[in-house]
Amino acid sequence: MESALTARDRVGVQDFVLLENFTSETAFIENLRKRSSERLIYTYIGSVLVSVNPYRPLNIYTAYHQEKYQGVNFYEMPPHVYAISDNVYRSMRNENKDHCILISGESGSGKTEASKYILQYLSVCSSNNDKVEHIKNRLLQSNPVLEAFGNAKTHRNDNSSRFGKYMDVQFDYRGAPVGGHILNYLLEKSRVVHQAQGERNFHIFYQFLEGADDETLRRMQLKRNPNDYAYLSGGKCARVPSINDKKDFQTVKNALKVVDFPEEDSLFSIVSSVLHLGNVCFDDSGGKATISNDTMSHVRIVAVLLDCKCDQLVTALTHRTIEANREKMCSPLNRDQAMYARDALSKAIYGRMFDWLINKINGSLDLKGQSRRNLIGLLDIYGFEIFQRNSFEQFCINFCNEKLQQLFIRLTLKQEQEEYEAEGIAWEPVEYFNNQIICDLVEQRHKGIVDILDEECLRPGDPTDLTFLKKLEETVGKHPHFVTHSLADPKVRKTMQYDEFRLQHYAGEVTYSVEGFLDKNNDLLFRDLKETMSDAGNAVLKETFLKAEVTSLKRPETVGSQFRSSLNKLMEILMSKEPSYVRCIKPNDTKQADKFDDSLVRHQVKYLGLMENLRVRRAGFAYRRTHEIFVKRYKSLCPDTWPNYRGSTREGVQVLCSYLDYKEDEYRIGKTKIFIRFPRTLFATEDAFQARKHELAAMMQATWRGYWQWKKYQRMREAVTKISAHWRRILAQRLKEKRKTGAQAIRKFIIGFMNRGRARCPENAHFLDFVRISYLQRCKNKLPTSVLDKSWPRPPAALIETAKLLETMNMQNMVRKYVKQMTPERKIVMEEKVLASSLFKDKKESYGESLRRPFAEKRLNEPMKPKMMSMIEAGEKVMYACSVLKYDRHGYHARPRVLAVTSKSNYLFDAKDGKLKQKIAHESLTGLSVSSLSDDLLVLQAPAENKEKGDMIVTNDYSIEAATKIAIISGKPDLVKVVGRNMQHDMAGGKKGEIEFAAGQENSITKAKNGNLIVISRSR
């Protein structure tokens, strides 16, 4: 509840004790209005719950709510009937005390609904097992039965309880319900025979007609239409839109099964009998009543249904036997008396059937040998009633409320006083109106209104309602709370009738009309009817109309004194319990939601004595809470108590109050509770707390975030440590394994090495494999990459043969590769080289040198001159050209020339002027001679006939290349000759020249004195 202190502007205060202006009825009503407009129907006055009927289903009675209210502190949640129920249930269990919840309020204010919610809550919050489930079911199912027989539609409530009900729920030591007991008060029996316009008889009549099957109705000889029955048609509203009689009848039938009723048939026979009785009419024959012929059938049916003699019933309905001085006198009744007797019979059998029903339910709720530990009583009883015209019923009801108020005062004050005493706080006397004086006025022996009425009823002579009024005036006329027309001062007298008396109740004054007081108090059923009923075979009647009653000489107790004594018993019952209160208010007379009729509510607030309630509750202190709760809530407001107070909580409260600057008169600190006198003191504290809460929230958020991060960091750190420890272990394991396999490998290797010389055996197999593999791997890395590279890794002894094979294969492979990748041009070059090899290898000393130099197409010092090109025959192409020194055949002078070889001829041009000096067609060539030494002299031999110049002696650095090229181009390789030390050459004119070849220190080509050409070359 504390949590809602903040919203008080909009929704008012949740506890009336917190109203600053607690004596103002207007403020009180305004608070109720504010709250009910927000659909907050519950408000406390201390521990009293005030409930405003919402007249609409509210979503506050769900399983979720039942759960939410369980076991929580009464003040922590918004006010609710569940909070009261929970508080009562917990206190009963914890303190081992009996409790009762008193529900009061006007008709239609929601008492019965509240009692159902309480019962429902008690059955949910208590522990469960099959047995308990059974009794819970019976407790809950007793309601529809009671409501069918005891409730009716009235102007004020479509489901008005027409009796007072007190119900005990008995719990065992585990807090599980094990039994129950119901007491009923003052059933409004007059309704059976008469209803005001717009009202109905008890629900069961309509339900039975609507819901019973055809067969049953036929047996009971009933028709479905309620308007066929005098007892149902009086109110002229048999059908009500808000009521579904057919469906309700099924509910009742089911409930009767749960509650276990074998006598169902007898019960409905009585219900039917009442309807038939209502239709019995009387004729007047000379002052004597006789049953009308056309309604005689109803009497017969009644006789059948109740299993009594028809004659006897007819006589009893029309006669009255009086026993005086042991002599019986039977006299006929007149028509009015007969009608009275008929109605009295209807009322009596219905009333007794109702009592019997309650007895039956009680039987089914009986503990049956189980032991009960504690109980919770629920009192759902009519509230103060004040109508335009108030009669005996209102008198009884209001008397009941006086008694309840007396109980409330006594218990509340007692509780207050006890609390003060227990808390060690000085008792401050509370001023209140003690209504004991009014209770005495009504119930005092011999002097009270009830006894005076009884006396008047019993006295011989002709007592009437007015003689009773007179008697009252004589006896209690001087009482300050009593006044009649004749006793009143003129001003008051104007407001009263002659046959009225007025009582000044605690809740206000009520004027009663004495008309019918005597009759109603007597509730007379003529002896003949009683006798007939006690003779009847109907099972219910057998148990309710006992023979002893007829034979007894004692006068039956009057309704008034019966009511008084049952009330006093009730008070005793309630006094022995811890009470809680639910005060119900209805916000309007039209059963409408969202309509708040101020004057109607004001009226109820007054008659329920709520202002008086509040005054008593607020007389001392508005607010009280245990030290723990107070310190816990407000400790943040004082540095000494925040976050925790080190000392006792009592000291904590003191420190807090001093810090908050509470004035001495504003509060008291008891042993376990703090008492705050004015709401404003509490509100100021609460407002400060709300402001502080924001700061606290920010602080808590920061702390929480920090803590959360810290936790996260811790978790991560732990994870890291764990992972790295695992990882290190894995690494160490791996290393160990590695070392182990390493050591094994080395050991195996050494053994293998030691046994390497042996034939393959397990000891050396691995080693040998290793040697092989490693040799192959070595080979792989060191393979010769060129065909010219003749190196090869040295094989171990075991692999010599393999190595040879591999070497050959590798060579073949390289050669194949080499050949594959060769271009046609390169192939030509190679073929030239091959030819050169075949011509000169091992024949000429300079061959080795020439081998390394690839052949070229041109070896010119400068490009060929156009002139030279013009000299070449058309269609021929220079296929080889080189600069040469030409030695003429006579003087052997060296002349620079260009030798160009075409497909047909060899041209020799002057290197300077480009003149063609000589041309030898290939077909004329007879030889291409070179020496075997390392000189580069080349002689192109051709016959010197037909003016041809004869042999051409040339030299350059490429004699082998030139010779090979010419041999290839001319297509005459076999012309090539490698001569020895000398050779002859042809000169023009048939002469011969001689060339000598010799090895020497320097290369030189000179003409010797003997005219020979001496060619000296450095040997290589």
Ligand SMILES: Nc1ncnc2c1ncn2[C@@H]1O[C@H](COP(=O)(O)OP(=O)(O)OP(=O)(O)O)[C@@H](O)[C@H]1O
């Ligand atoms: N808490 C509630 N929520 C919704 N509707 C309610 C509530 N309380 C009462 N009512 C409505 O008001 C009607 C009358 O309530 P209820 O029968 O409890 O009144 P009562 O005080 O027992 O009257 P009476 O004295 O005539 O028996 C109910 O039938 C229901 O429609």
Ligand SMILES: [Mg+2]
């Ligand atoms: Mg009711």
